Amino acid sequence: MAAVPVPTLLSHRQYARVASFADPLVLESGRTLKAVTLCYEVFGRLNPEGDNAILVCHALTGDSHVAGRYRPDDPKPGWWDDAVGPGKALDTERYCVICSNVIGGCQGSTGPGSANPDTGRPYGLDFPIVTPRDMVRAQARLLDQLGVRRLVAVVGGSLGAMQALEWAATYPDRMRGVIPIGGAGRFHPQGIAFNEVQRQAILNDPDFRGGQYYGTPGPVRGLATARMLGMITYRSDESMWTQFGREVRGEGSPLDRGFGVAFQVESYLHYQGQKLVERFDANSYLYLTRAMDLMDLGRGRGSYEAAHALIRAKVLAVGIRSDLLFPPYLQQETVNLVRAAGGWAEYVEMDSPWGHDAFLVDFHLIEEPIRRFLESLEYDD
Amino acid sequence: MAAVPVPTLLSHRQYARVASFADPLVLESGRTLKAVTLCYEVFGRLNPEGDNAILVCHALTGDSHVAGRYRPDDPKPGWWDDAVGPGKALDTERYCVICSNVIGGCQGSTGPGSANPDTGRPYGLDFPIVTPRDMVRAQARLLDQLGVRRLVAVVGGSLGAMQALEWAATYPDRMRGVIPIGGAGRFHPQGIAFNEVQRQAILNDPDFRGGQYYGTPGPVRGLATARMLGMITYRSDESMWTQFGREVRGEGSPLDRGFGVAFQVESYLHYQGQKLVERFDANSYLYLTRAMDLMDLGRGRGSYEAAHALIRAKVLAVGIRSDLLFPPYLQQETVNLVRAAGGWAEYVEMDSPWGHDAFLVDFHLIEEPIRRFLESLEYDD
Incomplete structure (x- = not known):
């Protein structure tokens, strides 16, 4: 520009x-x-x-x-x-x-x-x-x-x-x-609520180990799930229609996927979850979301x-x-x-x-x- | 009435x-x-x-x-x-x-x-x-x-x-x-996205055991977390202000709770999560949210x-x-x-x-x- x-x-x-x-x-x-x-x-x-x-x-x-x-x-x-x-x-x-x-x-x-x-x-x-x-x-x-x-x-x-x-x-x-x-x-309370669900995803991951997971991969699934929810709150329904709509991921029917990824919007969330795991510490995610709640x-x-x-x-x-x-x-x-x-x-x-x-x-x-x-x-x- | x-x-x-x-x-x-x-x-x-x-x-x-x-x-x-x-x-x-x-x-x-x-x-x-x-x-x-x-x-x-x-x-x-x-x-795609995060909470719970958890307590933490997120989407920010605002749960400062429940809105979500676990099957939760996605x-x-x-x-x-x-x-x-x-x-x-x-x-x-x-x-x- x-x-x-x-x-x-x-x-x-x-x-x-x-x-x-x-x-x-x-x-x-x-x-x-x-x-x-x-x-x-x-x-x-x-x-x-x-x-x-x-x-x-x-x-x-x-x-x-x-x-x-x-x-x-x-x-x-x-x-x-x-x-x-x-x-x-x-x-x-x-x-x-x-x-x-x-x-x-x-x-x-x-x-x-x-x-x-x-x-x-x-x-x-x-x-x-x-x-x-x-x-x-x-x-x-x-x-x-x-x-x-x-x-x-x-x-x-x-x-x-x-x-x-x-x-x-x-x-x-x-x-x-x-x-x-x-x-x-x-x-606002709805924001606290979204944060609490994200923290639960991390805290419930058995690889969280009470927060002493350093030296291990850590709670990667929990952190990824938290990020997936976070991403929903960072975007909008409107932008998701524009980016993904109801588009199906890959070839074939969404009826044949079981609980694997069926829709592009799911694929996107998983991608974002995986990306964050590579660069962010789950404990920091807990502390910083709590800091938001406490504002x-x-x-x-x-x-x-x-x-x-x-x-x-x-x-x-x-x-x-x-x-x-x-x-x-x-x-x-x-x-x-x-x-x-x-x-x-x-x-x-x-x-x-x-x-x-x-x-x-x-x-x-x-x-x-x-x-x-x-x-x-x-x-x- | x-x-x-x-x-x-x-x-x-x-x-x-x-x-x-x-x-x-x-x-x-x-x-x-x-x-x-x-x-x-x-x-x-x-x-x-x-x-x-x-x-x-x-x-x-x-x-x-x-x-x-x-x-x-x-x-x-x-x-x-x-x-x-x-x-x-x-x-x-x-x-x-x-x-x-x-x-x-x-x-x-x-x-x-x-x-x-x-x-x-x-x-x-x-x-x-x-x-x-x-x-x-x-x-x-x-x-x-x-x-x-x-x-x-x-x-x-x-x-x-x-x-x-x-x-x-x-x-x-x-x-x-x-x-x-x-x-x-x-x-809509945002709805699919919310459902996918809820399913991830269940699927990632080690007690889910690939869906063959019958005869055991099953993925109670995962299902509770899914319900917590569901409840946010069933309510509104406006109603949460009315019901809970930023009210702190119990006595004392919200700064002293670590990652336990600090706010009433969190307590409410946990309560709703626990209640659902007592009456609902996690696999059905997966199937019925997927049915919504596929509508x-x-x-x-x-x-x-x-x-x-x-x-x-x-x-x-x-x-x-x-x-x-x-x-x-x-x-x-x-x-x-x-x-x-x-x-x-x-x-x-x-x-x-x-x-x-x-x-x-x-x-x-x-x-x-x-x-x-x-x-x-x-x-x-």
Whole structure:
């Protein structure tokens, strides 16, 4: 889509120690993490004032590799390459874009697969429950180390949007704007329900072994089943009609398949399940879905409504028309509550049939609103 | 809700042999069932002309016990007691209401838990794949035996609605009306996807043992997980906010639960999962969800559109505003296609927040439309 070819954006993983025995991270639950490493990537340059950075927060199975390639011949760029890069909406020639893998994750940051400093073995289920607020607190320590004085904005979709809102409420003076996309200030009960079924698929897998499966293949069937359900909630009935309809997989009648794959949509789900198993840790899947369930901007802040009065950043909340996992009313609620508390908030809806994943696959629909929003922030103060 | 007390409606299970070695049931797949028993119940009396019967078709986990009690002190009546009984919409003083457990089921009709006449052992996964059309063909044999010459109507919700539509296309002259509620002439890909995830939960359970688990507790965790997901699709986000919101189960913080139940909505799903395990066979769950997937009124009839030209009965298609499993567009499609083929069809939408289950829990919303529709059928011919 770029009119002028741009050089390949290259990035590499970096690691920062953000908590230690001497300076542990105290979590919302009251438990502490005595050793926290965050894996992160930086795109573009931080200015000497330390105020041109945008923090991108990733979704459930995302990671720090938001854009570009590690090597010029990598087959695929990072997960949000449509959004981040030279001349793109999150313009790396103008902004310093930073993305870190969340705590509880499995892509370089401390999570349930990391060594427990008390035992030297992987935490497994001894890892403490973490929340989006805990993720944000760890990220704040990283930004301190990097010399980021004040962010232009915090941007994220899904679990990333939850983090963006927690940023706005936890550190009101550290950013000018937040852009939660397909997110919520608190998760809805149907979303918790979908997450719980996914966790059951993992927990019931005999290869889960109470979470101490490291060194074995682990609960691959359970994790694949969880991902299959997750994928349904990331898409929409509408997009499934477009992609698959009732098309039968392969030759022959669907009546002859027993309980093997009969329809293309089943085949697709199995493929997605298998793909995730190769790159993701089942324990992290448990911890990060639970973090979504626990998202509640109001916890410890008087009330859900009152928490929105803490927000000083401008809020551009993006909903997706066909989103099953984070229906648009959730983003509209955020906007209404920020406004009711005297803040600045605007709602934009993506008219996309692609469901929750529209923030990834139909980014072009919000490129201009995000560009304009980011520009508007420069004239504040 | 009844203004005048009515005597307790009593019913009992009856059994009919509808296929035998000499007269097997040939299925859509081409496979045959050499012994088919249907379990059924009758409410009200068939008139001498054999033309006052209404056939009710049940949903996935339903059975023949549509209304009334087996004994006066039964704690709960049948599953659609709001609809069926003296003076009710399906008035048993006027109509003879018949309901049979589907083939493939586990409530008295021949299914995967029945003895395979070739081996004497339960079929398990040797049971053939069945479709709604197969279910209907078996029911037609039952009605022949009972002396039902022509039905007033075929009525059903969910999988029952699929059967009602198959009745209308397979035996166009055997009923005056059909009332499919929350159904579809063909299942949608997202529905197939939800079913496939549920089946995976069962198939992956080590206690499933390839379907030959009879005499053991069977895949109770897998079946419970499947039911948990099913329940999400039978309800709605809206009703879950009303019933549960983000309410925490029991005392204490949701941050201290690990991956045990933290929220009421999770507790509810687990309860529903456990309840189903006590009364339902996992193999039947596989077969009947697959039957839903395979529902396609157009199979073997030229095209989906063409199949609707076969229908001569009047069609009252009922959609439910908040239905996730059978969204209203599916029932609207049925109405449009019947009309396009020159038939009579009307669409009614239940303005209920209860999702797919509204046909059970909010029946009063369609009591009058159904009453009027049934009355209108008497003036036909």
